[in-house]
Amino acid sequence: MNPVSWPVAFVQARAGFVLLAPEMLLALFGLLTLLLDLALDEEQKSWNALPALLGLALSGCALVMVGFGAQTASAFGNAIVIGPFSGYFGLLALMLATLLILLCTHASGPASRQSGEGYALVLLATAGLTLLACANDLVVLFVAFETVSVSSYALANVGGADRSSLEGTLRFLFAGAFSTALLAYGFSLLYGLGGSTNLSVISARIEVLSQLSSAENSLLGMALAATGGAILLRIAGAPLHSGTPDIGERTPPAVAGFVSVAAKLACFTLLLRLLFSIFWRERYDWAILLMFAAVAAMAIGTLASLRQKNTKRLLAYSAIAQGGYVLLAIAASVNRDGSFNARGLGSAGYYLLAFVIFQIGAFATAIVLRERETAGENVASLNDLNGLNGLLRKHPVAGGSVIFLLLSCVGVPPTAGFIAKLEVVRVLFANQHGAVGWTAVLFAIPPIYPSFRIVRAMWTDGTGATERMPLSDAQVVALVVMVILTLLLGVLPAPFEHFAAQSLGVLVLR
Amino acid sequence: MIPVEHYLAFSLVLFAIGAVGALMRRNPIMILMSIAVMLTAVNVNLIAFSRLWGTVNGQLFSLFIMADAAAETALGLGILVVCVRRRDARDGAESGLSRW
Numbered sequence: 001m002n003p004v005s006w007p008v009a010f011v012q013a014r015a016g017f018v019l020l021a022p023e024m025l026l027a028l029f030g031l032l033t034l035l036l037d038l039a040l041d042e043e044q045k046s047w048n049a050l051p052a053l054l055g056l057a058l059s060g061c062a063l064v065m066v067g068f069g070a071q072t073a074s075a076f077g078n079a080i081v082i083g084p085f086s087g088y089f090g091l092l093a094l095m096l097a098t099l100l101i102l103l104c105t106h107a108s109g110p111a112s113r114q115s116g117e118g119y120a121l122v123l124l125a126t127a128g129l130t131l132l133a134c135a136n137d138l139v140v141l142f143v144a145f146e147t148v149s150v151s152s153y154a155l156a157n158v159g160g161a162d163r164s165s166l167e168g169t170l171r172f173l174f175a176g177a178f179s180t181a182l183l184a185y186g187f188s189l190l191y192g193l194g195g196s197t198n199l200s201v202i203s204a205r206i207e208v209l210s211q212l213s214s215a216e217n218s219l220l221g222m223a224l225a226a227t228g229g230a231i232l233l234r235i236a237g238a239p240l241h242s243g244t245p246d247i248g249e250r251t252p253p254a255v256a257g258f259v260s261v262a263a264k265l266a267c268f269t270l271l272l273r274l275l276f277s278i279f280w281r282e283r284y285d286w287a288i289l290l291m292f293a294a295v296a297a298m299a300i301g302t303l304a305s306l307r308q309k310n311t312k313r314l315l316a317y318s319a320i321a322q323g324g325y326v327l328l329a330i331a332a333s334v335n336r337d338g339s340f341n342a343r344g345l346g347s348a349g350y351y352l353l354a355f356v357i358f359q360i361g362a363f364a365t366a367i368v369l370r371e372r373e374t375a376g377e378n379v380a381s382l383n384d385l386n387g388l389n390g391l392l393r394k395h396p397v398a399g400g401s402v403i404f405l406l407l408s409c410v411g412v413p414p415t416a417g418f419i420a421k422l423e424v425v426r427v428l429f430a431n432q433h434g435a436v437g438w439t440a441v442l443f444a445i446p447p448i449y450p451s452f453r454i455v456r457a458m459w460t461d462g463t464g465a466t467e468r469m470p471l472s473d474a475q476v477v478a479l480v481v482m483v484i485l486t487l488l489l490g491v492l493p494a495p496f497e498h499f500a501a502q503s504l505g506v507l508v509l510r
Numbered sequence: 511m512i513p514v515e516h517y518l519a520f521s522l523v524l525f526a527i528g529a530v531g532a533l534m535r536r537n538p539i540m541i542l543m544s545i546a547v548m549l550t551a552v553n554v555n556l557i558a559f560s561r562l563w564g565t566v567n568g569q570l571f572s573l574f575i576m577a578d579a580a581a582e583t584a585l586g587l588g589i590l591v592v593c594v595r596r597r598d599a600r601d602g603a604e605s606g607l608s609r610w
Contacts, residue, residue: 139571146578153585166593170586174541177582178532181548184575185525188552188568192518192559197567 016075019082020134021062022090023127029055030123037116049105049474052119056098056126063090063130078198079137088349088503089133089269092356096261097126099360102478103254103367118158118255125151125262132269138187138197141270145183148266149176152259156251165251179233186226189219190278203277224279228271228286235267235323236297253370256312257363260319261356268326268352272345275330276507283334290331291436297324298443306446311366314450318409319359321443325424326351328440332427341431346501347423353500354408354416354489361405361482365454367475368402392458399458401479406451408486411444416489423497517558525551542586549579 017024033051040047066082073082100122128147135141153176156169187197193216194202206220251259279286301321308314326348333344368391392399408415421444428437489496528551531544553572560568 139567139574142571143574143578146581150578150581150585153582157589163593163596166589166596170538170589170593173582173586173589174532174538174545177542177545177586178529178548180578180582181525181528181532181545181552184549184552185555187571188521188555188559191556191568191571192514192562195563195565197571 016080019066019073019075019080020131021066022059022094023131023134025059025062026055026123026127026130029058030120030127033116033123034120037120040116048116048119049101052101052123053098055123056094056101059126059130060091060094060098063087063094074136076137078200079140080134081136082134084503084506085272086130086134088500089265090130092265092352093126093129093133093262096129096258096265096356096360097122099357099478099482100254100258102474103360103364104252105472105474115158118155118252121151121155121158122255122258125155125258129262129266129269132266135273136199138191138199138202141199141273142184142187145266145270146180148262149180152176152263155255155259158251158255168251176234179230182226182233183230186223186228186230189223189226193219193223194278199273199277203280206278206281220279220282221285224282224286227274228289231267231271232293232297235264235327236293236300236320251312253312253363253366254360256316256366257360260316261359264319264323264326265352265356268323268330268348271330272348272504272507283338287331287334290327291433294324294327294331295436295439297321297327298440299324302443302446305450308450311369311454312363315359315362315366318362318447318450321447322351322355322359322409324443325421325440326355328428328436329424332424332431332433335431341427342501342505343430344427345504345507346497347420347427349500349504350489350493350497351420351424353496354420354486357482357485357489358405358408358415358417361402361479361486362409364402364405364475364479368398398476398479401476401483403455403458404483405479405486406454408490410447410451412448414487414490416486416493419490419493423493514558514562517554521551521554521558524548524554538586538590542583546579546583549575 029051032055033048036051037048064087074080075082101119104118125148128144128151132141132144132148135144153169153173156172157165190202191197194205196202275283275286298321301317301319301324305314305317305321308317329344329348329351331344333341333348335341392403404415408417411417411421413419421440425437425440428434428440525548528544528547528549531547532541535541535544552575556568556572556575560566560572
C-alpha cells in the first residue's frame with residue numbers, strides 16, 4: 001500500500017462505522033450509565049434509568065435511519081451487512097431492553113436496587129444482539145454472541161450476592177461456556193471449509209463445489225452438528241447442566257426474563273443467519289433435525305413447567321417450550337422438495353416478535369410477587385401464588401394487563417400469541433407435516449393449567465390484598481404498552497407477518 | 511509438513527477431553543480449566559486451517575477466542591471467589607458446589 005493512499009483508506013474505512021451507529025450508541029450509553037451510577041447517592045439511584053432509556057431511544061432512531069433501507073449495505077469488507085434482517089432483529093432487541101428497563105423501576109424498596117451496573121449490562125447485551133443481527137462474518141458473529149452471553153452471566157448476579165444466586169450464576173456460566181466452546185469448534189471447521197471467515201465467501205465456496213469430497217462432506221456435517229448442537233443446547237437450556245431456569249433466588253424477575261429471552265433471541269438470530277447461507281446444502285438434514293429438537297424443547301419445557309411451584313422457573317421453562325415453536329417454524333420453511341418457503345420464515349419472525357412481548361409480560365407475574373415481598377407484606381415470595389390475591393379487584397389495570405399477557409403466552413385469542421401459534425401450525429399443515437402439526441397443537445394445551453392457577457389467584461380476594469399498588473407507574477406503563485401491542489398484533493396480524501416475511505426473506509440468497 | 515488431518519485429529523481429541531472434563535468434574539475450577547482446554551482445541555483447529563489456506567483470518571479469530579476465554583474465566587473465577595468467601599468457616603477447605 002503506497003504511503004499516499006493510507007489517509008484515504010483511513011477515511012474510507014471509517015464510513016462503515018456510520019452503519020454501526022446503533023451499536024455504538026448503545027455501548028456509549030451503557031458506559032455512561034455505569035459512570036453515572038458511580039456519581040449517584042443511594043437515594044438517587046432511580047436516575048440510572050434515564051441514560052439507559054435515552055440510549056435506547058437514540059439507538060432506535062439510529063437503527064431506523066440506518067438499518068431499514070430496502071438495499072442491503074455492507075461494511076468492513078462485507079463483515080457487516082445492514083438490511084431488513086438486521087433492522088428487524090435490532091428492533092426486537094431494542095424493544096426487549098426498553099421493556100425491561102421500564103419494568104425494573106421499582107415502586108418500593110430501596111432505590112439502590114436499581115443498579116446502574118445492571119442497566120449498563122442490559123445496554124451492552126442489547127448492543128451485542130444488534131451486532132449479531134448485522135454480522136456476516138464468523139468472527140463478528142462469535143464476538144457479538146459472546147457479548148450477549150457474558151453480559152447475561154454478569155446480569156444473572158445483579159440481584160445480590162447470596163449463595164444460591166452465585167451458584168446458579170456459576171452453573172449458568174458453565175453451561176453457556178460449554179455451548180460457546182462447541183459453537184467455536186463448529187466455526188473453526190467452517191473456516192477450514194471456506195478458507196475465509198466471511199459467511200458469503202464460505203457459502204459461495206460450498207455452493208460452487210458441485211460435489212464435495214468425502215472429507216469435506218464429513219467436515220461440513222461435523223460443523224453442522226457442532227454449531228447446531230451448541231445453539232440447540234443454548235435454546236433448550238442444556239439437559240446437562242441447567243441453563244437459565246436455575247438462576248438464583250435474588251435475581252430480579254425482570255432481569256431473569258431478559259436473560260432468557262435475550263439468549264433465545266441471540267440463538268435464533270445465529271441459527272437463521274447460518275442455516276440459510278452456509279448450511280443450505282444440507283437443508284434436508286437440518287429440517288428434520290430441527291423438528292425433532294423442536295418437539296423435544298416443547299416437551300421438556302411444557303412438562304417441566306407443569307411441575308414447578310416457583311413462578312420464575314415456571315416461566316423460564318415455558319420460554320423453552322415457546323422456543324420449540326420457533327424452531328418448528330424455521331424447520332417448516334424448507335419445503336418437502338427442498339425449495340424455500342417464505343411463509344415459514346415469516347411465521348418464525350412473527351412468533352419472535354410476539355414472544356419478546358409476551359415473555360417479558362409473563363414475567364410480570366413474578367415481578368408483582370417480588371414487589372409485594374419487597375414491600376414487606378407477608379408473602380412467601382415466588383413459590384406462593386397467594387401474593388397475587390386481590391390484584392384484579394383492587395388494581396384492575398395492572399392485574400388485567402398481567403392476565404392478558406399471560407393469555408398471550410399461552411395462546412388464547414385474540415392475542416398475538418394465539419396468531420403466532422396458529423400461523424406456525426398452518427405452515428406445518430400446508431407443508432404436509434401433519435404429525436408434527438398435531439404435536440404442536442397438543443403441546444399448546446398444557447400451559448393453560450398453570451395460567452389458570454395464576455388467574456384464579458389474582459381473582460380471589462385474600463388477606464394479602466393491599467390498597468397500595470405494588471407496581472410503579474413506569475411498570476404499569478410498560479405493561480399497558482405491551483397489552484396494546486399484543487392486541488394490535490393479534491387483531492391485525494397481516495401487515496406484521498408480511499413485514500416479518502420480508503425482513504427474514506433476505507436471508508435466502510436464491 | 512504435517513498434514514492438516516493430524517491437526518484436526520489432535521484438536522478433536524483435545525476437545526473431547528475438555529468436554530468430558532467439563533461434564534464430569536465437580537470442582538468448579540476444574541470445570542473452568544476444561545472449558546479452557548476446549549477453547550484451546552478450537553484455536554489449534556483455527557491455526558491449522560489458517561496455515562492450510564494461507565490466510566490470516568484464522569489466527570485473528572483465535573485471538574478473539576482467547577480474549578473471550580479470558581473474559582469468561584475471569585468472570586467465573588470472580589464469582590467463585592465471592593462464593594467461597596461467603597462460605598461458612600466450618601465447611602472446610604473443599605471448594606466444590608453443594609449440589610451438582
